[in-house]
Amino acid sequence: xxxxxxxxxxxxxxxxxxxxxxxxxxxxxxxxxxxxxxxxxxxxxxxxxxxxxxxxxxxxxxxxxxxxxxxxxxxxxxxxxxxxxxxxxxxxxxxxxxxxxxxxxxxxxxxxxxxxxxxxxxxxxxxxxxxxxxxxxxxxxxxxxxxxxxxxxxxxxxxxxxxxxxxxxxxxxxxxxxxxxxxxxxxxxxxxxxxxxxxxxxxxxxxxxxxxxxxxxxxxxxxxxxxxxxxxxxxxxxxxxxxxxxxxxxxxxxxxxxxxxxxxxxxxxxxxxxxxxxxxxxxxxxxxxxxxxxxxxxxxxxxxxxxxxxxxxxxxxxxxxxxxxxxxxxxxxxxxxxxxxxxxxxxxxxxxxxxxxxxxx
Amino acid sequence: xxxxxxxxxxxxxxxxxxxxxxxxxxxxxxxxxxxxxxxxxxxxxxxxxxxxxxxxxxxxxxxxxxxxxxxxxxxxxxxxxxxxxxxxxxxxxxxxxxxxxxxxxxxxxxxxxxxxxxxxxxxxxxxxxxxxxxxxxxxxxxxxxxxxxxxxxxxxxxxxxxxxxxxxxxxxxxxxxxxxxxxxxxxxxxxxxxxxxxxxxxxxxxxxxxxxxxxxxxxxxxxxxxxxxxxxxxxxxxxxxxxxxxxxxxxxxxxxxxxxxxxxxxxxxxxxxxxxxxxxxxxxxxxxxxxxxxxxxxxxxxxxxxxxxxxxxxxxxxxxxxxxxxxxxxxxxxxxxxxxxxxxxxxxxxxxxxxxxxxxx
DNA sequence: GTGAAAGCGCTAACAA
DNA sequence: TTGTTAGCGCTTTCAC
Numbered sequence: 001x002x003x004x005x006x007x008x009x010x011x012x013x014x015x016x017x018x019x020x021x022x023x024x025x026x027x028x029x030x031x032x033x034x035x036x037x038x039x040x041x042x043x044x045x046x047x048x049x050x051x052x053x054x055x056x057x058x059x060x061x062x063x064x065x066x067x068x069x070x071x072x073x074x075x076x077x078x079x080x081x082x083x084x085x086x087x088x089x090x091x092x093x094x095x096x097x098x099x100x101x102x103x104x105x106x107x108x109x110x111x112x113x114x115x116x117x118x119x120x121x122x123x124x125x126x127x128x129x130x131x132x133x134x135x136x137x138x139x140x141x142x143x144x145x146x147x148x149x150x151x152x153x154x155x156x157x158x159x160x161x162x163x164x165x166x167x168x169x170x171x172x173x174x175x176x177x178x179x180x181x182x183x184x185x186x187x188x189x190x191x192x193x194x195x196x197x198x199x200x201x202x203x204x205x206x207x208x209x210x211x212x213x214x215x216x217x218x219x220x221x222x223x224x225x226x227x228x229x230x231x232x233x234x235x236x237x238x239x240x241x242x243x244x245x246x247x248x249x250x251x252x253x254x255x256x257x258x259x260x261x262x263x264x265x266x267x268x269x270x271x272x273x274x275x276x277x278x279x280x281x282x283x284x285x286x287x288x289x290x291x292x293x294x295x296x297x298x299x300x301x302x303x304x305x306x307x308x309x310x311x312x313x314x315x316x317x318x319x320x321x322x323x324x325x326x327x328x329x330x331x332x333x334x335x336x337x338x339x340x341x342x343x344x345x346x347x348x349x350x351x352x353x354x355x356x357x358x359x360x361x
Numbered sequence: 362x363x364x365x366x367x368x369x370x371x372x373x374x375x376x377x378x379x380x381x382x383x384x385x386x387x388x389x390x391x392x393x394x395x396x397x398x399x400x401x402x403x404x405x406x407x408x409x410x411x412x413x414x415x416x417x418x419x420x421x422x423x424x425x426x427x428x429x430x431x432x433x434x435x436x437x438x439x440x441x442x443x444x445x446x447x448x449x450x451x452x453x454x455x456x457x458x459x460x461x462x463x464x465x466x467x468x469x470x471x472x473x474x475x476x477x478x479x480x481x482x483x484x485x486x487x488x489x490x491x492x493x494x495x496x497x498x499x500x501x502x503x504x505x506x507x508x509x510x511x512x513x514x515x516x517x518x519x520x521x522x523x524x525x526x527x528x529x530x531x532x533x534x535x536x537x538x539x540x541x542x543x544x545x546x547x548x549x550x551x552x553x554x555x556x557x558x559x560x561x562x563x564x565x566x567x568x569x570x571x572x573x574x575x576x577x578x579x580x581x582x583x584x585x586x587x588x589x590x591x592x593x594x595x596x597x598x599x600x601x602x603x604x605x606x607x608x609x610x611x612x613x614x615x616x617x618x619x620x621x622x623x624x625x626x627x628x629x630x631x632x633x634x635x636x637x638x639x640x641x642x643x644x645x646x647x648x649x650x651x652x653x654x655x656x657x658x659x660x661x662x663x664x665x666x667x668x669x670x671x672x673x674x675x676x677x678x679x680x681x682x683x684x685x686x687x688x689x690x691x692x693x694x695x696x697x698x699x700x701x702x703x704x705x706x707x708x709x710x711x712x713x714x715x716x717x718x719x720x721x722x
Numbered sequence: 723g724t725g726a727a728a729g730c731g732c733t734a735a736c737a738a
Numbered sequence: 739t740t741g742t743t744a745g746c747g748c749t750t751t752c753a754c
Contacts, residue, residue, distance in 0.1 A: 024523065026731055037741050042733065052739060067519065069496045073443070074731030077434040077746050092463040098454040105453070105480045109487075114494060117478045119466045126470075133475060135430045158428065162385065387747060398725045403749065411723060435747035438730050 025068040033062045045070070076138065084114045085328055086134030088144040090122045090171070095271060096298060096317060097145070100169065103321025104143065111329055113140075122147045131155055141165040141328040146173055148210055148244070165331035165338070169324040172214055179331060181323045181343045185215055185297075188313040188347035189222025189267070192295045195311070195349055196265045197230045201293065205238030205263035207252040207273050216241070219269050219297070238263045242273075249276025257284055268296035274310065297347075309352035316345045386429045394423045406431070437499065445475045446689055447495030449505040451483045451532070456632060457659060457678060458506070461530065464682025465504065472690055474501075483508045492516055502526040502689040507534055509574055509605070526692035526699070530685040533575055540692060542684045542704045546576055546658075549674040549708035550583025550628070553656045556672070556710055557626045558591045562654065566599030566624035568613040568634050577602070580630050580658070599624040603634075610637025618645055629657035635671065658708075670713030677706045 027038045027045075034041065036055065044051045044059040045068075051059075076082045087104060089097050101117065108115045116137060120127035127147050134142060141164055144156075153175040156166050160177055167179035196204050206223045209216030220241075227234055240255055242248035249268060253276065256262050268274040274296035281288050288294055288310075298315040323343055331338045388399045388406075395402070397416065405412045405420040406429075412420075437443045446469060450458050462478065469476045477498060481488035488508050495503055502525055505517075514536040517527050521538055528540035557565050567584045570577030581602075588595055601616055603609035610629060614637065617623050629635040635657035642649050649655055649671075659676040684704055692699045 024731095028731080038732080039734090039742080040740060042731095043740090046733090050739060055739085067523075069493060071438075071499060071731050072497045073434045073438045073499055074746090075733075077432075077438055077748090078731080078733040080733095080746070082434070092453070092466070093459040098459040102453040102480065106482070114498075115478075117476075119463065121467070132430060136433045137475075138432060138434055162428075385747095389747080399748080400725055400750090401723085403747095404724090407749090413723060416723080432747055435730090436749075438732090439747080439749040441730070441749095 024071070025063075025066045026071070029066060030059060030062050030068060033066070034059050080138075082114075082138045082140055083112070084116055084137065084139045085325065085332075086131075086137065086139035086142045087115055087117045088120055088127060088130050088134070088142065088146075089117070090120050090127075090145060090147050092117075092119055096170075096315065099317035100145075100321045100324075103318040104325055107322045107325035111325065113325075113329065120147050122149070124149050128155060131159065135159065135162065135164070139164065141167065141332045143167045143169050143324045143328055145169045145171045147171075148213055151212070163335070165328055167324050167328045167331070170215075170320060177340050179324075179327045179340050179342070181320055181327060181345065182214070183315045183320065184344050184347050185218035186222040186225070188297060188315075188349075189219040190226045191222075191347070191349045192267050192297075192313050193223045193226035194230070195351075196267065196293075196295065197226065197232060199265075199293075201263075201265035203235070203238065203263040204232065204265045204267065205235070205256065206240070207249060207266055207268045207277065208239065208241045209244045209248075209269040209273075211241050215244075216269065223267055235263075237261060244270045244273060246272040246276035246279065249273030250280045251276070253277045253280040254284075257286075262292060264292055266292060266294045268294055271296050271299045271312070274299075311349070311351050314348040314350045316347065319345050385432070386424075386427045387432070390427060391420060391424050391429060394427070395420050441499075443475075443499045443501055444473070445477055445498065445500045446686065446693075447492075447498065447500035447503045448476055448478045449481055449488060449491050449495070449503065449507075450478070451481050451488075451506060451508050453478075453480055457531075457676065460678035461506075461682045461685075464679045465686055468683045468686035472686065474686075474690065481508050483510070485510045489516060492520065496520065496523065496525070500525065502528065502693045504528045504530050504685045504689055506530045506532045508532075509571055512573070524696070526689055528685050528689045528692070531576075531681060538701050540685075540688045540701050540703070542681055542688060542706065543575070544676045544681065545705050545708050546579035547583040547586070549658060549676075549710075550580040551587045552583075552708070552710045553628050553658075553674050554584045554587035555591070556712075557628065557654075557656065558587065558593060560626075560654075562624075562626035564596070564599065564624040565593065565626045565628065566596070566617065567601070568610055568627055568629045568638065569600065569602045570605045570609075570630040570634075572602050576605075577630065584628055596624075598622060605631045605634060607633040607637035607640065610634035611641045612637070614638045614641035615645075618647075623653060625653055627653060627655045629655055632657050632660045632673070635660075672710070672712050675709040675711045677708065680706050 027041045031038045031041045040051060040055065041059050044056045045063060085108060089101060091097050092101065105115055116134060116139060118130035118134065120130060124147055127150060142159060144166065150173060153173055156175060156178060159166050165179065167181065169181050170183065172180040172182055193204065206220065208220045211217065224234065237259060240252040242252050249272065266277060268277060274294055277294055278288060281292065286292060295311045297313045299310065299312050323345065327341055388402045392399045392402045401412060401416065402420050405417045406424060448465060450462060452458050453462065466476050477495060477500060479491035479494065481491060485508055488511060503520060505527065511534060514534055517536060517539060520527050526540065528542065530542050531544065533541040533543055554565065567581065569581045572578065585595065598620065601613040603613050610633065627638060629638060635655055638655055639649060642653065647653060656672045658674045660671065660673050684706065688702055688704065
C-alpha cells in the first residue's frame with residue numbers, strides 16, 4: 001500500500017531540480033492513480049456537479065491518501081481570483097488595532113476568504129510598499145487604515161482603477177469611490193464632553209490628536225460642539241493638539257502643568273494619551289480622579305486593571321472589522337454595479353463599573 | 362501620450378471575460394511597447410545581468426508608465442518559491458502575541474520576505490485548517506505558536522516531509538526535526554520565586570497554567586526548583602493549576618480566598634492571570650501589594666498603568682519574533698543541510714520603577 | 723545581449 | 739459523465 005502512496009509524486013520529483021517539490025502531489029498524480037483525467041479530478045475536488053458520486057468518492061480518497069493540497073498559486077492564476085483580501089494597518093501591537101484585526105480574520109473565515117495582513121508602522125513609504133505587494137499578490141480587495149501622515153490619495157485611485165475595491169477602516173482619507181467604516185468620533189467626543197459638563201466640571205480641557213487627521217478633527221469638533229451647545233467658554237490654553245501616543249499625553253499634561261493653570265477635567269483623544277497623562281500626573285504627585293479627572297476613547301478591555309477605573313468612550317472594534325470585511329466582500333462580488341458606502345458605527349459612553357469582565361486570554 | 366498608455370493592455374482586456382483583469386498590465390504588454398521579447402523584459406525587471414543598461418532603462422520606464430505590478434501568482438508558480446513565511450498564532454488581540462507578530466513582520470520585511478498570518482483562536486481544528494491553507498499557498502516555511510490544546514504532532518511531521526521548515530515560537534510541542542524559539546520559562550519562574558523568597562515572603566503560592574502545556578510545566582518547574590533550593594516547604598493548597606486567562610486568575614484567587622488560607626505572595630503564570638487576581642482581590646476588599654503581593658510573567662508595556670506597579674518577568678517578545686524569522690529563513694535557504702535548532706531566550710526580572718516608559722502608540 | 727520554446731498546476735471552454 | 743485543448747503570467751533552459 002505504501003509503495004503506491006507516492007507512485008505519482010516520486011518519479012515526478014526525480015526529474016525536478018528543486019528538491020522542495022519532492023512531495024508536492026498534483027492533480028496529475030491523482031488522475032493517474034484513479035485512471036481519469038486531470039480535469040475530472042479538478043472538478044471532483046471542487047464539488048462540480050458534472051462528476052458521478054462514485055468517481056468523486058474514489059478521487060477524494062486517493063487525494064487524501066496522497067496528501068494532496070491544492071496549489072493556490074496555480075488555481076488563482078488560472079481562475080484569476082485570489083479569494084483573498086489584503087489588509088494594511090499602521091500597527092499590530094496596539095489595543096485597538098489588534099482587536100479589529102482579529103475581527104477581520106474571523107469575519108473573513110466565515111466567508112471563506114483569506115486575509116493577507118501587512119503593517120505600515122505609521123510609515124508612508126512602507127505603506128505604499130505594502131500596497132504594491134498586495135497588488136502583486138492579486139488580492140481581490142483591500143482594507144486599509146492609513147498612517148497618520150498619509151495624505152496623497154493617488155495610490156488608492158490607482159488601486160480602484162485596477163478594479164480592486166478599497167475600504168478605509170477607522171482612519172479614512174478624503175476621496176470619492178471608496179468604502180469606509182469608521183467609528184462615530186464626533187458623537188463620541190460630544191457625549192464625553194457633555195458628560196463632563198453635566199458632571200459639573202468647569203474647566204474642561206482637551207488633549208487632541210493631529211489636526212490633519214480625520215480622527216483628530218472629528219473628536220475636536222465633537223468637543224467644541226458640546227462646549228458650545230452648553231455655552232461653555234473654550235479656553236485655548238486648555239486645548240493641546242499633539243499626537244495619539246502616550247508620549248503625547250505625557251507631554252501634553254506636562255505642558256499644562258508647567259503653565260500652572262491646569263483644567264479640572266481632560267478629554268483625551270486616545271487611550272494611550274490618557275495613559276501618558278496618568279504617568280505624568282503620578283510623577284508630579286497629582287491624583288486622578290481627585291485632582292483632575294479624565295475621559296478618553298476606548299481602552300478595549302484594559303480598564304479592569306485600573307484602580308480607580310477610568311470612564312471611557314467604547315469603540316466598536318469587532319463591528320468595525322466585521323463591517324469592513326462585509327463591505328469589501330459585497331463590493332468584490334458586485335464589482336462595477338456597486339455604489340461605495342460610507343458607514344459610521346456608534347460609540348458608547350461607558351462609566352466605570354466594578355463588575356468582573358474578561359480582559360484577554 | 363495617453364493613447365499609448367494602455368495600448369498594450371486595453372485590447373487584451375476586450376478579449377477577457379473577467380473585467381477585473383481590465384487593467385492588469387503584463388510582461389507581454391511592456392514587451393510590445395519596447396519591441397523586445399517577454400523574456401528580455403522579465404530579465405530586465407529582475408536585474409538579470411544579461412540585459413544592456415540601455416534596454417533596462419527603457420523597459421523600466423515603460424513598466425512604471427503602464428503601472429506594471431509583477432503577478433506573484435505567476436512568478437511563484439513558475440519559480441516554485443513563494444518568498445513567503447506562513448505564521449499561525451492562537452490570538453492576535455493579546456499583549457504578548459501582538460508584540461511578537463509585529464516583530465515577525467519587521468524581521469521579514471528586512472529580509473525581503475512576505476508574511477502570511479493566520480489565527481487559530483486557540484482552536485485545534487481551526488489551527489489545522491490554517492496550516493492546510495498555508496500549505497496550499499505554498500509558503501516557504503511556517504512559524505507557529507500552537508494552541509493550548511494541540512497535542513498531535515502528526516501535521517507538523519507532514520509539513521516537514523513536504524520540505525517546509527517548521528519553527529515553533531514560544532509554544533512548542535515535543536518532536537524532533539523542528540526549530541523552536543522559546544523564552545526561558547524555567548529560569549524566569551525560578552528568578553521570580555527566588556525574588557519572593559529573598560524578599561521575606563513565607564507563604565508563597567502559584568497560580569499555574571495548564572499542566573499539559575510546555576509553558577505551564579516549565580514555569581511550575583522553575584517555581585518548584587527555587588522553593589526547593591531555598592528549602593521552602595511546598596504547600597499544595599497554595600498551588601492552583603488552571604489556564605492562562607484572567608478568568609482563571611479570578612477563579613484561582615477566589616478558590617484560595619474561600620479556603621480561608623491565602624498565601625502572602627502569588628506567582629501568577631501569566632499577566633492576564635495576574636489581572637484576574639487584581640480584579641478578584643479588589644472585589645473582596647483586599648489590597649495588593651499590602652495584603653498579598655504578586656508577580657507574573659510579562660505585562661509587555663502595560664505596567665505603567667498600574668498604581669502601585671507590579672513586578673514582573675519580562676519576556677523577549679521582539680527577540681522571539683526576530684529569531685523565529687531568522688531561524689526559519691536559514692532553514693529555508695539551507696534546506697536539507699540544515700540541522701534544526703532549539704533556542705531559549707533569557708527572561709528578565711523587572712522590579713517596578715517610576716520612570717516614564719513608552720507604552721504603545 | 724536577446725529570444726523561442728517549454729512548462730509550473732490549475733481552470734474554463736468546448737467536444738465527445 | 740468525462741476528456742481535450744488552451745491558456746493564466748511568469749521563469750527557465752538553451753539556442754542564436
